[in-house]
Amino acid sequence: MESIEEAITFLGGPAAIWVLAAAYFSSVILERLWALRGNPEYNNKDALCSIGLNLINSVFGLLIGFLIPLTLYVVVFEQFRLFDTLALWLAIPLAFLIHELAYYWDHRLAHRVGLLWAIHSIHHSSNEFNHTTAARGFLIDPHVKTLFLLPAALIGIDPVVFVGVTVLTNAYGIWNHASWVPRLGWLDRVLMTPKMHKVHHANQLQYIDRNYSQVTLLFDYLFGTTAHIDEEPNPGLVKPTYDYNPLTAQFVGFRQLKDRIDTADRWEDKLAYLWHPPEWSHDGVCRSDCPKYANLNPA
Incomplete structure (x- = not known):
């Protein structure tokens, strides 16, 4: 348990952003090297556009997407929590479930509200599906998810623990954009594997507004938004765009x-x-x- 606590403390501390950046760029580089052999049709223009969008989003989103939500979380934790800080063995799974539920509803709203979709649709605008698209986002994200995360602070999950768990789930969210991972059998029925997330990015009628979760399919099953693969998913908007700037x-x-x-x-x-x-x-x-x-x- 001590080693787990040390790992969570590291991930939930100042290293959080650097860990995610390392996970993203190492995944992109390794996938591109793999594509030299296994995917000669890898779209370099699209990949560079996605990376550019990520860098712009990261610079502008640091305040709105990280510091402000974290400050709000800390204020609720320090001033309004209902219980003393929870034990690690309980705090970690609760943090994961709350984050997964918050991610689900934030993501679903981003697809079902016109203005939010105008912001979020940039993530779906690539006609490719690979690691570069994982962090493809608009320069300012409203982060509705922050409101859904506050119950974690209210019940006493330490901010460091919650950030640490968030780093791990977001790192998984980078991996599940992998183009090189095949279908994974029964895991595709339980987890948001790359193929199951590719369904979410697809523009075919049967796949639109499905598979909203980040790590598991738990809440998609619960709220009736799961779709499994029949025909190969075709990523991109239903009205495709080919803007690489x-x-x-x-x-x-x-x-x-x-x-x-x-x-x-x-x-x-x-x-x-x-x-x-x-x-x-x-x-x-x-x-x-x-x-x-x-x-x-x-x-």
Whole structure:
């Protein structure tokens, strides 16, 4: 238990960001080396765009995505916790379950609220699926998840423990974007393996808005959002984009949202696009984020 405590203390301390950065870039480099032999169609332009998006997101997101949520967590832990700090053997599994549930609902909202989807869709805008896409994100993420994480502080899970567990789950979230991992049999029924997460990135009708969780399939099963593989998943948006400039690719979701808003004449309808699901339209016409768009507008 002492070695586990030391590991969690290390991961939950100042090294957290560097551990994740090392996990991301080492995964990207090793996957690219593997692709030299096993995947000659590896898209270098797309990969470099994803890495650029990650660097921009990391710089701007350090405050909003890490320091502010951590400060809020610490305040709740120090001022409002209901119990004394929990024992490590209990705190670690509880931290994992709370983080997994928070990730699920934050991710699901990002897909089901128009404005949040405009932000999150950059993560899905790559037409490739590999380690580079794991941290492909918008320069400012609202991090709704922070609100879902506060119960962990409220019940007394030490911030260092919670950050340490978060680092481990996020490192797993990098791995589950691997292009080189095949189907894993029964593990695909339990964990969010790379193939199961590739389903989430796919633009086929049967795969859209499925497999939201990060590490396990527990909450997808519980809330009825699980999809298993039948045909090979095809990653990308239902209205694909081919912008490899990280400075302009940032805004693909907002461009598609604006295109839909511009079809409405009434302000009530225009504003409704911000909170309705991304496939919604004021006149019932299937546009860009509508799951049937690809079938109605074949390339």
